[in-house]
Amino acid sequence: MRRTFLPGNWQAAGLSLLVLAVVAGCTRAGAGRQTITIKGSDTMVILGQRWAEEYMRRHPEVHIQVTGGGSGTGIAALINGTTRVAQASRKMTPAERGQAERRHGKPVREIVTAMDGVAVYVNEGNPVESLTLAQVRALYTGQITNWKDVGGPDLPVVLYGRENNSGTYVFVKEHVLEGADYSPSTRTLSGTAAVVSAVASDPGGVGYGGIAYGRGVRHLKIRLNPSSPAVGPSLETVRSGAYPLARPLHWYLVDDGDPAVQALVDWVLSPEGQRIVDEVGYFPIR
Numbered sequence: 177m178r179r180t181f182l183p184g185n186w187q188a189a190g191l192s193l194l195v196l197a198v199v200a201g202c203t204r205a206g207a208g209r210q211t212i213t214i215k216g217s218d219t220m221v222i223l224g225q226r227w228a229e230e231y232m233r234r235h236p237e238v239h240i241q242v243t244g245g246g247s248g249t250g251i252a253a254l255i256n257g258t259t260r261v262a263q264a265s266r267k268m269t270p271a272e273r274g275q276a277e278r279r280h281g282k283p284v285r286e287i288v289t290a291m292d293g294v295a296v297y298v299n300e301g302n303p304v305e306s307l308t309l310a311q312v313r314a315l316y317t318g319q320i321t322n323w324k325d326v327g328g329p330d331l332p333v334v335l336y337g338r339e340n341n342s343g344t345y346v347f348v349k350e351h352v353l354e355g356a357d358y359s360p361s362t363r364t365l366s367g368t369a370a371v372v373s374a375v376a377s378d379p380g381g382v383g384y385g386g387i388a389y390g391r392g393v394r395h396l397k398i399r400l401n402p403s404s405p406a407v408g409p410s411l412e413t414v415r416s417g418a419y420p421l422a423r424p425l426h427w428y429l430v431d432d433g434d435p436a437v438q439a440l441v442d443w444v445l446s447p448e449g450q451r452i453v454d455e456v457g458y459f460p461i462r
Contacts, residue, residue: 217425221244233450302380306406307399318360427441
């Protein structure tokens, strides 16, 4: 069973987490003091927080600021120069990358820091065990509105999802909905923790988000088509690509050669940094 790392008081703060710090070579934070800022994906904000805490424990001279807001918010901050690192659960678009590179006059680096399986959550009392991708698409486009149509109880489906600045919203729209619009009845929430909380308290609820968020809900197994095996997210299925909703989790940064940022990147990709990926509930890349 995968470990989960669910925020307590952080959840009430909207997953906007702040760890102030000082690092030579980054943003000036006062006389002789500087700060590395990391902003973006709410899926990754707990992971970023844990990385920051452990890195600062090992390097007391280093201070790091971590906030959420969604992948799109982090990428916009990278473009306008208000963050050093954008965390994103989706890829930057060519247009976004072009904007950043024109603005800063330097290339943008993409770094895969971890792997994730986007989970489809249902209430623990819902007996449905698996769905095909087409069934998930039919739920979120409003074509299926009752759980009895997918082998469940005679109960209306209540859709929960993310706001459109979320990388997870974009991933599901592209890889599950195949570009179709979400049903207007979808109740949009500001973070994955809020989606999990809503589904946990709603017998007819269904939601989606990172695998690390799972307390109080069940993760459905997913089938590519009716004759395919039902596959849940695990280290093996995510790494092999057998789980249909596997995805990488990215860091984006302007490649200006800053040694302090590079040292942090090297540590995140090291065995110590990847151990934290596993502890939080995501999947190490090595």
